[in-house]
Amino acid sequence: MGGDTQKCLLGSNVSRSPALKPSSMCWACNDTVHYSTFLIAKRAVEVIQNHTVSGAEKPFFMYLPFQDTHGPGEAPRVYRDAYSTSRIPDPVRRNLAGKLSVVDEALKNVTDALAANGMLQNTVIIYTADNGGPIATSVVAAKGASMEDGIGASNWPLRGGKHNAYEGGVRAHGT
Numbered sequence: 170m171g172g173d174t175q176k177c178l179l180g181s182n183v184s185r186s187p188a189l190k191p192s193s194m195c196w197a198c199n200d201t202v203h204y205s206t207f208l209i210a211k212r213a214v215e216v217i218q219n220h221t222v223s224g225a226e227k228p229f230f231m232y233l234p235f236q237d238t239h240g241p242g243e244a245p246r247v248y249r250d251a252y253s254t255s256r257i258p259d260p261v262r263r264n265l266a267g268k269l270s271v272v273d274e275a276l277k278n279v280t281d282a283l284a285a286n287g288m289l290q291n292t293v294i295i296y297t298a299d300n301g302g303p304i305a306t307s308v309v310a311a312k313g314a315s316m317e318d319g320i321g322a323s324n325w326p327l328r329g330g331k332h333n334a335y336e337g338g339v340r341a342h343g344t
Contacts, residue, residue, distance in 0.1 A: 204245055206237045210275035214282040228291075235275060237268045238302070242320045244268040265321035297343035304330035304337070 213233055220229060237244075242264050249267035257263040276296075283289040302322020322330060329335025 204271065206235050206271050206275045209233065209235060210278050213279050217279070217282040217286055217288065220286065220288070233279065235272050237272045237275075238265070238298075238320065238322075240303075240320055242268075244271055259321065261319065262321040268320075295343065298341035300339065300341055301327065301330045301337040303332065 210233075213231060216231065242261060244264055244267035248270045249264050251270060252263045252266045254260075254263070257266055280289060280294070283292050301324040303319055304322055304324065324330050324337030324340075327335070327337035327340060329337035331338050
């Protein structure tokens with residue numbers, strides 16, 4: 170997606186809800202209306218539904234950058250609570266599982282839209298990451314400030330994670 174679509178997705182109107190305090194970002198909501206992954210997927214579905222499929226139609230490119238596995242480590246309550254404390258005892262990992270469930274549902278919505286519009290059979294989907302997951306709960310930023318970064322990721326069996334040059338930080342999965 171690009172052009173006016175990018176402006177729509179990344180503009181300030183998308184990142185804040187009038188019902189929230191000005192300092193509250195939509196990812197902190199416990200609903201799925203303001204959560205960025207669903208906003209991005211909803212717009213992607215709209216673009217797909219409005220794309221005309223015909224023999225003469227040129228293909229189009231859609232870049233869909235879900236950032237949900239990045240901080241902040243919050244997910245809508247319904248997704249977080251789907252994982253019991255007996256199944257995933259660590260609350261940070263349980264929250265990450267909820268965040269990944271959100272991404273799974275968003276990808277399902279997009280692929281369902283491609284199928285419904287007759288485009289899935291002629292689509293290449295590349296799912297990749299930019300680096301290994303952050304494994305530290307706090308890292309030192311370039312200017313010496315501390316910032317929270319751990320979201321419950323595991324790069325096992327690789328050593329290290331995001332912010333270092335070990336394999337766990339530079340090797341990422343892609344399908």
